[in-house]
Amino acid sequence: MAPSHPPQPLDLPRLTQAQAPLTQAVDVINERGETEQVHIPAERALTVYVDRRELVTLMTLGAHPELLVLGYLRNQRLVDSVFDIESITVDWEVNAAAVRTRHGIARIEERTASKVVTTGCGQGSVFGGLMDEVDRIELPQAQLTQAQLYGLVNAIRLKETTYKSAGSVHGCALFRGEDMLVFVEDVGRHNAIDTIAGWMWMNPEAPSAAPSTQAGQTDTASFQPMGGADKVFYTTGRLTSEMVIKSAQMGVPIVVSRSGMTQMGHAVAQQLGLCAIGRATNRRFVCYAGAHRLVLQPELA
Amino acid sequence: MAPSHPPQPLDLPRLTQAQAPLTQAVDVINERGETEQVHIPAERALTVYVDRRELVTLMTLGAHPELLVLGYLRNQRLVDSVFDIESITVDWEVNAAAVRTRHGIARIEERTASKVVTTGCGQGSVFGGLMDEVDRIELPQAQLTQAQLYGLVNAIRLKETTYKSAGSVHGCALFRGEDMLVFVEDVGRHNAIDTIAGWMWMNPEAPSAAPSTQAGQTDTASFQPMGGADKVFYTTGRLTSEMVIKSAQMGVPIVVSRSGMTQMGHAVAQQLGLCAIGRATNRRFVCYAGAHRLVLQPELA
Numbered sequence: 310m311a312p313s314h315p316p317q318p319l320d321l322p323r324l325t326q327a328q329a330p331l332t333q334a335v336d337v338i339n340e341r342g343e344t345e346q347v348h349i350p351a352e353r354a355l356t357v358y359v360d361r362r363e364l365v366t367l368m369t370l371g372a373h374p375e376l377l378v379l380g381y382l383r384n385q386r387l388v389d390s391v392f393d394i395e396s397i398t399v400d401w402e403v404n405a406a407a408v409r410t411r412h413g414i415a416r417i418e419e420r421t422a423s424k425v426v427t428t429g430c431g432q433g434s435v436f437g438g439l440m441d442e443v444d445r446i447e448l449p450q451a452q453l454t455q456a457q458l459y460g461l462v463n464a465i466r467l468k469e470t471t472y473k474s475a476g477s478v479h480g481c482a483l484f485r486g487e488d489m490l491v492f493v494e495d496v497g498r499h500n501a502i503d504t505i506a507g508w509m510w511m512n513p514e515a516p517s518a519a520p521s522t523q524a525g526q527t528d529t530a531s532f533q534p535m536g537g538a539d540k541v542f543y544t545t546g547r548l549t550s551e552m553v554i555k556s557a558q559m560g561v562p563i564v565v566s567r568s569g570m571t572q573m574g575h576a577v578a579q580q581l582g583l584c585a586i587g588r589a590t591n592r593r594f595v596c597y598a599g600a601h602r603l604v605l606q607p608e609l610a
Numbered sequence: 611m612a613p614s615h616p617p618q619p620l621d622l623p624r625l626t627q628a629q630a631p632l633t634q635a636v637d638v639i640n641e642r643g644e645t646e647q648v649h650i651p652a653e654r655a656l657t658v659y660v661d662r663r664e665l666v667t668l669m670t671l672g673a674h675p676e677l678l679v680l681g682y683l684r685n686q687r688l689v690d691s692v693f694d695i696e697s698i699t700v701d702w703e704v705n706a707a708a709v710r711t712r713h714g715i716a717r718i719e720e721r722t723a724s725k726v727v728t729t730g731c732g733q734g735s736v737f738g739g740l741m742d743e744v745d746r747i748e749l750p751q752a753q754l755t756q757a758q759l760y761g762l763v764n765a766i767r768l769k770e771t772t773y774k775s776a777g778s779v780h781g782c783a784l785f786r787g788e789d790m791l792v793f794v795e796d797v798g799r800h801n802a803i804d805t806i807a808g809w810m811w812m813n814p815e816a817p818s819a820a821p822s823t824q825a826g827q828t829d830t831a832s833f834q835p836m837g838g839a840d841k842v843f844y845t846t847g848r849l850t851s852e853m854v855i856k857s858a859q860m861g862v863p864i865v866v867s868r869s870g871m872t873q874m875g876h877a878v879a880q881q882l883g884l885c886a887i888g889r890a891t892n893r894r895f896v897c898y899a900g901a902h903r904l905v906l907q908p909e910l911a
């Protein structure tokens with residue numbers, strides 16, 4: 310019998326902070342035949358290598374590539390814990406993200422084999438497997454008041470964003486009540502939500518819950534990556550099945566959008582008891598599902 | 611030496627016309643605490659089997675599933691000619707599309723192996739291969755006048771659509787000048803554009819070019835599937851690299867959107883000389899690339 314050791318503290322993954330311009334100025338011709346300059350958002354191909362094996366190429370605005378890659382691996386269920394990742398190194402010179410894991414990814418060929426093309430992206434009769442998995446999710450109890458909803462919608466409105474300046478990206482945000490914790494824009498919403506998933510993995514639930522044992526090391530026994538229980542997702546895009554499923558997989562029981570909802574998004578939300586609020590602009594909204602999580606205050610409307 | 615035969619006429623693929631409701635009525639709660647009924651668009655999982663082998667699951671509104679499947683196979687380069695397909699049978703009872711090919715799809719495992727996740731969906735270091743392929747595309751000469759542009763933008767505006775009624779789908783249309791040839795809505799734009807690709811394959815360039823030799827048969831020597839040379843794509847979504855690439859692959863040299871453009875979409879459009887017109891609403895627009903294809907008439911602005 311091997312002698313028992315106390316768990317070896319592990320580092321969170323080492324991440325680069327690769328920077329690339331998020332917009333580009335281009336000359337265009339307008340309806341009056343005049344040349345003007347507009348800013349368009351970046352769209353960069355980021356090829357992800359895991360332990361030197363090419364996995365996927367993600368098309369992204371490029372604001373948070375390391376978190377995007379981490380969140381992608383998380384939401385694709387290729388990695389179970391943030392501590393399974395040793396490092397993520399992004400180099401925009403070669404449009405590559407190199408991921409090093411501590412133990413490899415088991416059965417990676419099989420698990421990345423088949424495809425579901427959602428309105429974002431997905432995979433095969435794994436669709437059935439995905440639905441089974443979704444069936445097993447139990448979302449935590451949480452509520453949102455109408456006042457908090459208005460607060461978060463307003464917070465989105467105020468935020469200076471690429472979305473407003475370039476008009477060609479989607480934004481997703483994570484809130485606790487009406488407090489915006491993180492806001493991410495990307496050319497695709499599934500990338501934005503994956504980036505948030507990566508961010509949650511890198512940030513503790515409460516700062517005091519992660520005492521350092523040594524400089525740069527984290528006590529894995531007490532580090533709790535941010536959970537979804539008291540959180541709300543906001544997205545600029547439509548509430549499709551994909552968005553609802555990802556939110557549920559990340560444990561976030563309330564999603565808000567200024568857009569509408571699809572039938573399957575609605576069905577999955579209902580099945581999970583996830584609160585889905587759409588068409589949220591100014592003081593208006595509709596709650597499609599999970600209304601038990603919404604504390605109505607109609608006098609505020 | 612085998613005796614020569616005249617080419618055996620082949621049928622176009624036999625397609626079902628599977629129908630499913632495109633919207634669903636659901637009860638929602640609004641900001642005044644009132645229950646109201648809204649219509650949300652369908653989102654259905656359609657699993658595609660090719661010669662009994664599962665290929666992919668597409669999430670779709672479900673308006674034109676057969677054309678979607680055909681166009682998907684075309685745009686993924688799994689099939690070179692519409693005559694390679696014998697039949698596409700969609701059954702919404704089991705959410706399945708069964709494709710029967712005449713000769714099988716060569717190397718299907720290899721060709722569907724890797725992934726690029728675009729803002730829609732794509733695949734791997736096949737990204738590099740895709741870019742090489744795009745490099746080889748030569749778009750036909752074609753122009754659009756500012757008057758025609760206004761005509762097509764107006765045609766879109768007038769069209770009664772799920773997009774307006776349910777607000778959660780994207781629309782794409784194919785025009786010849788300002789004449790709308792086909793309009794397709796789907797929960798994802800890449801599905802809508804794939805559906806148009808399928809539609810083009812099933813419809814001749816000019817009706818008189820496809821004389822029937824026998825009832826139900828088409829003379830393949832004279833049947834010309836609709837080409838892209840004098841066509842314009844319209845899309846409700848952003849002009850990303852994916853949309854530009856698909857348009858180019860389908861031979862359509864002009865794309866128009868009411869939304870903006872991304873950097874890579876812009877770069878690819880410039881490389882191809884594809885005319886990309888964005889922010890097209892009412893009388894306003896900007897031409898991002900390929901301005902030589904746009905015949906300006908600023909007096910109309």
